[in-house]
Amino acid sequence: MNPLLSAEQAVLGAVLLEPDQLSHLDWLASDHFYRPVHQALFGALRKLRSDGHPALSADALPLSWVTDAVDEASLHVRGLTAAYAHTLIQACPRTEHAPVYGRMVLEGAIHRTVAQHAIRLHQAARADAVQGEVEGTLRTADVLSGVLTDLARRWGTDPRPVAPTAAATAATAAPPPVHSDQVIEDEQFLLAVLTEQPGAMEEVVAWLRPADFADPAHGHLYRCLGALHHRGEPIDRITLLWEAQRRGLLADGTLSSEQLTAICDGMVPSSADWFxxxxxxxxxxxTAAASARAIRALAEDEVLGPGRLINHALHALGPLDEVRARWATANGNPAPQPRASPPSADGPPPARVQAARARSTPHPAASPPAPTGPAPAPAAARPPSRGHP
Known part of the structure; x- marks a missing residue:
């Protein structure tokens, strides 16, 4: 039995049995349902309610509530019958649990939505990598960030990046992609220019980092160049080889003198800024593709609740934000503002958030018996715990 499918059937069955349950499901939308027939039926029920269907004021539920809902939904989807509507009614254990069933539907919608937008980011990143562009990746990343913020407010939590646990991080790890020959050649040409042209490091040192190199060996060489530049020492192929040896890169096999010689011999007159x-x-x-893969893996983890999923996904976008800020610096543009922002005052009202969470209202605790002895001295006031008034 699929819990999500059962929840969709149960919430629809509850509304078909008791139309007043719609008043507790204002935060639930038709597109939160996975099956198109359920989307159409829930939209039809909402429309009948807004049109003032007689069943809303009748003492006994008329059959027209079910038949009219089926007729209205049939205008938008094929294959829906009155027999299936009665199947939905039978699938609802208790009508008063409709908000809980709706919360389950919303949880499934959040997981699906995050996964879909992560796939789009990955596709945009791969397309831009082939075309040598970044605009599509940046636009898609902005859309994903906005979706995560909106979902957080719908769920009733603050959108903030939270690192996943070690187990979750290991589960989302993916093998590095295969890099094209063009990417490796660009890195080799850049290193050659930085080594052979005096003052070339000044053009890139402010925004280029060793982690930006796809080949780890190239990243180590760039780190050696950065160290020589930072200390104000001359840079050429001999001093670079000396710095690599001092860092143990030749001893552990990360680099070889032949590799360095091949890179420097391949130098072409060009601009370090361009490469x-x-x-x-x-x-x-x-980086965008790696973030997208991590977010998709999080969305496919059914153990994660919506709040944790959203916050872990925002954290997975952090490396992309860092690279994006340096890309803006390289192009002379102001760095973008942080993605995660506190919820605005026009978010969902507290009543809707409480319904979306379907939290049970705790019963007031019984008052303790009055003490018979002398009253103890009042203790020092303790500040309230975080998150409570």
Whole structure:
């Protein structure tokens, strides 16, 4: 038995049995349902309610409530019959549990929505990597960030990046993608220019980082160049080889003198800034694809609740935000504002949030018996715990 399908059937059955339950489901939308027939039926029920169907004021539920809902939904979807509507009624254990069933439907919708937008980000990143662009990736990342913020407010939580646990991080780890020969050549040409042209490091040192290189060995070489530049020492193929040896890169097999010689011999007269931008574009699309894979893996984890899923997904976008800020610096643009922002005052009202969460109202605790002895001295006031008034 699929819990999500059962929840969709149960919430629809509850509304077919008791139309007043719609007043507790104002936060639930038709597109939150997975099956198209359920989307159409829930939309039809909402329309009948807004049109003032006689069943809303009748003492006994008339059969027309079910038949009219089926007729209205049949205008938008095929295959719906009155027999299936009665199947939905039988699938509802208790009509008063409709908000809980609706919360289950909303949870499934959040997981599906996050996964769909993560797939779109991954597709945009791969397309931009082939075309040598980043605009589509940045637009899609903005859309994903906005969707996560909106879902957080619908669920009633603050959108803030939260790192997943170690187990979840290991589960979302993916093998690195295969890099194209063009990306590796761009990195080799950039390193050659930085090594052979005096002052070339000044063009890229402010925004290019070792992690931007797809080949780890190239990233280590760039780190050596950065160290020489930081100390104000001369840069050429001999000093670079010396710095690599000091860092143990030759001893552990990360680099070889032959590799360094091949890179420097392949130097072509060019601008370090131009090659640096090409390396930076590749880093941005590669980071976006990695974030998209991590977010999709989180969305496919049924154990994660919506609040944790959203906050972990925002955290997975953090590396992309960092690369994006340096990309803006490289192009002379102001860095983008942080994605996660506190909820605005026009968010869902508290009553809707409470219904969406379907939290049970705790019963007031019984008052303790009055003490018979002398009253103890009042204790020092303790500040309230976080999150409580």
């Amino acid at each position: 640096g931008h090409r390396v930076m574009r590749s880093s941005l699309t590669r």
